[in-house]
Amino acid sequence: MSLEWEQTVVDAHDPAALGRWWREALGWVVVDDDPRWYEIRPALDRLPGLIFVPVPEAKTGKNRLHLDFRPDDRDAEVDRLLALGATRADIGQGEQHWVVLADPEGNEFCVLSSRRS
Structure with a gap:
């Protein structure tokens, strides 16, 4: 199978x-x-x-499943996504090496640390 x-x-x-x-x-x-x-x-x-x-219905609560993305440059990618309309999200992650964002309907996703060469 x-x-x-x-x-x-x-x-x-x-x-x-x-x-x-x-x-x-x-x-x-x-x-x-x-x-x-x-x-x-x-x-x-x-x-x-x-x-x-x-x-x-509208989204309520934290997503049970979310997407993680690993960019070449985390900070530049976060800035680009924020400019497109993403927002920063706090799901209780505290200080981490990734950034949690939400799309325009509130679905969380993570931008991981930059890819190492």
């Missing part, structure tokens, strides 16, 4: 707006912008992707 990771589903109040934000943040491409969902991937033929689906 074999499994392939196709996508991660993200509940959203406004799937298209949140999907566009993540497309810009990640530099990915739109695969499907159906009125019922919005899907992005690293490239049309690459997996996994993110698919944003509508839900009526």
Whole structure:
């Protein structure tokens, strides 16, 4: 038996707006912008992707699952994401070598320390 990771589903109040934000943040491409969902991937033929689906309720509490990203330059990447509309998030992490941010709908994600050469 074999499994392939196709996508991660993200509940959203406004799937298209949140999907566009993540497309810009990640530099990915739109695969499907159906009125019922919005899907992005690293490239049309690459997996996994993110698919944003509508839900009526707002996010409450800390995410049970979140994404971690390791950039070449953590501080520059945090500044870029904040300029795109991310916000700093406090989930009780204290002082760490990573930065916790939230997307425009409040979903937390981490920007890890810079990649070492």
